[in-house]
Amino acid sequence: MTAGGRPYSDVMSHDSEAPVLPVQAFEPPYYVAVFTTVRTQDMSGYSETAERMEELVKEVPGYLGMDQAHTPGGLSITVGYFRDADALTQWRTNSEHRAAQKRGRAEWYQSYSLHVAKVERSHAFTQEES
Template identity: 55%
Template sequence: MTQKLVAGIEPPYYTAVFTSVRPESPEGYAETSVRMQELVREIPGFLGYESARTPGGIGITVGYFRDLESLESWARHPEHRAAKEYGREHWYESYSVHIGKVERSYGYARD
């Protein structure tokens, strides 16, 4: 899970919201997750991500991208595509992806 929120991004930018249901710790998932985090950071226009999971297995990851081109570059990345395919076959009971354009953004942080 992410402990620090992504903040201070000047709109417009894009989000990819990945919501999934999977078992608590499927074999090979943690290693693949670490690899995906390494790879996405190499995508020009990637701005960060936030992630959370419930004890019941529902997970939400929000990726932030400067533009659609950078988001689509991530979607087409060969290792990312292979991980998605493997996940459908072995890890996920279900998932959904929502792509959005952020036109307004604000936050709060206690000092």
């Protein structure tokens, strides 16, 4: 899976040399889950759990991809794309994902917000290289 067009491990390591591309535009309607966090200082176990969640979400029929961005101040935004509400529900109710959510609230997140929306319009642009 990629995050913003980059392998998730590149995003986690902040590899500035990797090309950055957003997830493509899909034919609407589809759903997005926007997860915005401010992390705590203790991130022990986070990377391993994030990698496992990446493996799991890819198994959900209807999962389309993910974009992710981090600010130097600690704000992270993850946008997950799902073909339909059933795919999103399957992800939300996955038992391993639920356990990771619980651990996130207890250890990794100072705060977070989650916004779910149905996308009605979508388009993309990529400048061609000269």
